[in-house]
Amino acid sequence: MRSNLGFFSDEKFRSIFFQTLVVGLFALGLLFVISTTSYNLEKRNIATGWSFLQNPAGFDISFSPFLEFKSTDTHLKVYFVGVLNTLLVSVTGCIAATILGFILGIIRLSSNWLLSRLVYVYVEFSRNVPLLLQIILWYSILIQLPRVKQSLQVLDVFYISNRGLYSPRPIFESGFSYVSIAIVLALISSFLINRWAKKRQDKTGQQFPVFSSTIGLIFIVPLILFFILGSPLSFEHPELKGFNFKGGLVIRPEFIAMFLALSIYTAAFISEIVRAGIMSVSKGQREASAAIGLKQTWIMRLIIIPQALRVIVPPLTSQYLNLTKNSSLGIAVGYADLVHGFGGISLNQTGQAIECMAIVMATYLSISLTISFFMNIYNRSIQFKEK
Amino acid sequence: MNEMNEVRKPPVATTGIIGWLRINLFFNWTNSLITLFVIYCLYHFIPWILDWTIFSADFKYNFLGEQITNQEMCSRNLDPENGGACWAVIYVRFYQFIYGFYPKVEVWRVNVAYVMLALALLPLLYANLPYRKYFLYFTYIFPVIAYFLLNGGFGFAEVSTNKWGGLLVTLVLGCTGIALAFPIGIMLALGRRSKLPVISMMCTLFIEFIRGVPLITLLFFGMVMLPLFLPEGIDMDGLVRVLVAVTLFQSAYMAEVIRGGLQAIPPGQYEAAKSLGMSYWRMNLLIILPQAIRISIPPIVNTSIGLFKDTTLVIIVGILDLLGIGRGTLADTNWLGLSYEIYFFVSLVFFIFTFGMSRYSLYLEKKLKTGINMGAD
Numbered sequence: 001m002r003s004n005l006g007f008f009s010d011e012k013f014r015s016i017f018f019q020t021l022v023v024g025l026f027a028l029g030l031l032f033v034i035s036t037t038s039y040n041l042e043k044r045n046i047a048t049g050w051s052f053l054q055n056p057a058g059f060d061i062s063f064s065p066f067l068e069f070k071s072t073d074t075h076l077k078v079y080f081v082g083v084l085n086t087l088l089v090s091v092t093g094c095i096a097a098t099i100l101g102f103i104l105g106i107i108r109l110s111s112n113w114l115l116s117r118l119v120y121v122y123v124e125f126s127r128n129v130p131l132l133l134q135i136i137l138w139y140s141i142l143i144q145l146p147r148v149k150q151s152l153q154v155l156d157v158f159y160i161s162n163r164g165l166y167s168p169r170p171i172f173e174s175g176f177s178y179v180s181i182a183i184v185l186a187l188i189s190s191f192l193i194n195r196w197a198k199k200r201q202d203k204t205g206q207q208f209p210v211f212s213s214t215i216g217l218i219f220i221v222p223l224i225l226f227f228i229l230g231s232p233l234s235f236e237h238p239e240l241k242g243f244n245f246k247g248g249l250v251i252r253p254e255f256i257a258m259f260l261a262l263s264i265y266t267a268a269f270i271s272e273i274v275r276a277g278i279m280s281v282s283k284g285q286r287e288a289s290a291a292i293g294l295k296q297t298w299i300m301r302l303i304i305i306p307q308a309l310r311v312i313v314p315p316l317t318s319q320y321l322n323l324t325k326n327s328s329l330g331i332a333v334g335y336a337d338l339v340h341g342f343g344g345i346s347l348n349q350t351g352q353a354i355e356c357m358a359i360v361m362a363t364y365l366s367i368s369l370t371i372s373f374f375m376n377i378y379n380r381s382i383q384f385k386e387k
Numbered sequence: 388m389n390e391m392n393e394v395r396k397p398p399v400a401t402t403g404i405i406g407w408l409r410i411n412l413f414f415n416w417t418n419s420l421i422t423l424f425v426i427y428c429l430y431h432f433i434p435w436i437l438d439w440t441i442f443s444a445d446f447k448y449n450f451l452g453e454q455i456t457n458q459e460m461c462s463r464n465l466d467p468e469n470g471g472a473c474w475a476v477i478y479v480r481f482y483q484f485i486y487g488f489y490p491k492v493e494v495w496r497v498n499v500a501y502v503m504l505a506l507a508l509l510p511l512l513y514a515n516l517p518y519r520k521y522f523l524y525f526t527y528i529f530p531v532i533a534y535f536l537l538n539g540g541f542g543f544a545e546v547s548t549n550k551w552g553g554l555l556v557t558l559v560l561g562c563t564g565i566a567l568a569f570p571i572g573i574m575l576a577l578g579r580r581s582k583l584p585v586i587s588m589m590c591t592l593f594i595e596f597i598r599g600v601p602l603i604t605l606l607f608f609g610m611v612m613l614p615l616f617l618p619e620g621i622d623m624d625g626l627v628r629v630l631v632a633v634t635l636f637q638s639a640y641m642a643e644v645i646r647g648g649l650q651a652i653p654p655g656q657y658e659a660a661k662s663l664g665m666s667y668w669r670m671n672l673l674i675i676l677p678q679a680i681r682i683s684i685p686p687i688v689n690t691s692i693g694l695f696k697d698t699t700l701v702i703i704v705g706i707l708d709l710l711g712i713g714r715g716t717l718a719d720t721n722w723l724g725l726s727y728e729i730y731f732f733v734s735l736v737f738f739i740f741t742f743g744m745s746r747y748s749l750y751l752e753k754k755l756k757t758g759i760n761m762g763a764d
Binding site: 023039111124128129131133136137326329331347 | 410414418421583586596599600608611614616696699703734737
């Protein structure tokens with residue numbers, strides 16, 4: 001028996017044999033799927049190809065803050081509106097979840113028993129209830145707000161009703177571009193100053209007032225320029241006309257529900273990550289920094305957080321990825337993101353499921369890969385540098 | 388000598404109730420302020436929530452003593468001033484929440500399946516269960532029994548899956564997804580670590596692709612595209628299509644978790660197994676996987692919790708799980724406007740399952756830490 005299989009026990013042969021077998025089977029399966037699919041498509045009279053992207057969509061999108069969208073626009077534009085809406089809720093959600101998560105994570109470690117228990121209850125509740133349920137719950141709360149006519153007024157300029165949050169829309173006049181250029185320049189220069197100051201401190205030990213100079217550059221200089229140019233910014237206030245508000249900036253309840261649910265849900269996970277990260281810094285570090293007389297806030301900022309970040313960043317990255325993918329649940333409340341707009345309505349109208357789903361999946365993959373790429377760069381920059 | 392007898396204050400208590408309060412709640416004045424503020428908030432919030440959920444709530448009868456059959460009869464709709472939650476909606480629709488539209492005559496089959504599920508889980512949860520071996524045999528054949536019991540066959544009348552719903556669908560999706568994803572995940576994890584470049588590449592691509600896209604796109608894939616891929620005549624059941632998507636999704640995550648466990652196994656274990664002349668499969672089945680799976684049980688439970696919560700997504704493709712039944716009830720004019728009650732109930736059911744699972748994972752983590760030493764050196 002064994003001698004007959006002699007060549008089979010040769011590792012090299014076996015490796016090539018199995019891999020060819022797998023590739024062959026895979027190719028056969030693929031061939032089968034392609035042939036049945038093309039047969040099915042032909043039989044059901046479903047068109048193939050990408051020309052549908054140029055066809056008019058024929059439906060309206062209620063929430064498109066960046067691009068004007070009319071029902072005569074193409075499916076391609078539906079796609080871009082969807083991508084922008086997905087990115088909008090993901091980016092704002094990530095920022096809010098990070099801030100909330102860090103605050104809660106630190107509170108969870110507070111010496112105040114009651115406070116830390118309270119955060120614990122919050123974390124357990126929002127982690128253990130499905131996100132979709134939370135999104136739907138927030139949405140059902142928001143649409144039970146008063147009608148437009150009885151809308152709640154905050155500070156005389158914001159109106160909250162079941163149609164969303166209406167706020168004044170800023171109108172940028174011609175001179176404003178100088179102010180925005182000044183802000184960008186201030187950001188770049190404060191970044192450079194920060195680096196230079198750090199290098200100088202490493203070399204000479206002299207400190208530079210980085211914080212106040214950054215604040216001055218970013219806020220005060222553009223503000224002075226703004227007034228010199230004669231305040232080139234005005235606001236268009238929303239006005240109640242008939243059954244709805246006209247003008248102003250409107251934030252739809254779909255977006256608010258998505259934003260609240262995503263950030264509150266993810267913040268619970270992030271707070272646990274932050275807690276684990278801070279706890280991973282050994283007690284001796286805190287004691288040593290207290291022994292050399294650092295203030296409590298400095299201990300946190302200079303000693304604990306930088307070391308905790310090494311533990312925090314990798315799981316934080318996967319939370320950002322989760323949040324971005326979870327933003328696809330907007331379809332449940334009608335938030336016009338990539339899945340709802342392009343993968344839902346466009347798909348149903350054109351019937352070109354394969355093309356639409358391929359585009360949607362490819363887009364999510366590239367968003368995920370981009371986030372991982374940048375977070376990996378950041379992660380490498382905060383790891384221990386062996387000298 | 389007199390000075391020596393001067394009375395000194397006793398040291399501040401650090402033990403007992405007073406000491407505990409002092410250290411944990413009133414350590415310094417900011418801490419005390421925070422504590423008082425939190426107590427003030429709780430003082431207002433807790434009575435209000437207890438009143439709404441229990442004391443002024445309707446469970447079966449409203450305050451007039453009538454049995455509630457629609458939302459207009461809820462106390463809070465009769466008299467907005469008093470009256471809290473109207474739990475009668477859960478009472479009236481309880482059957483649908485638990486069984487969906489399963490025929491009433493056949494519902495004992497679902498009950499038997501629920502009990503059998505609990506029995507099948509026992510040996511997985513308790514390693515020290517007496518006669519665990521025999522329980523495990525039952526666990527292995529349980530899926531087959533459950534399939535025939537719920538779906539029909541062997542003398543049972545057939546109940547098509549579009550009549551299933553509520554907790555039944557949630558549990559079927561969760562349990563089947565986790566159970567099927569486990570072996571597939573192991574194969575994918577082994578494949579990704581394989582020395583054969585083609586296999587390793589294919590497994591890596593599959594895992595990263597699935598992990599890079601949202602579950603909802605996979606559900607659409609199962610619902611819209613899968614029928615196009617299959618030859619004519621093969622008509623897949625809606626629940627099965629969703630199950631395929633859920634299983635693919637879960638197996639990619641399971642693979643990554645198990646790969647983490649595999650990476651923690653010291654190379655000495657591989658070398659020792661090989662030096663005994665074990666083949667690849669024998670080495671993995673007898674030496675590597677038992678150790679790798681044991682250390683990855685806590686993260687396996689965690690991804691399983693994630694999947695259990697994610698099963699709610701199936702309502703988007705039209706399958707009525709617990710949340711779907713809740714939304715369906717809300718769309719009924721008889722129960723319009725009772726969203727808080729319904730969402731509260733659904734959340735509570737999910738919370739009980741997922742919180743239970745997370746406690747179990749913590750218990751395991753503790754047991755693994757103090758129990759068997761992995762011999763990492």
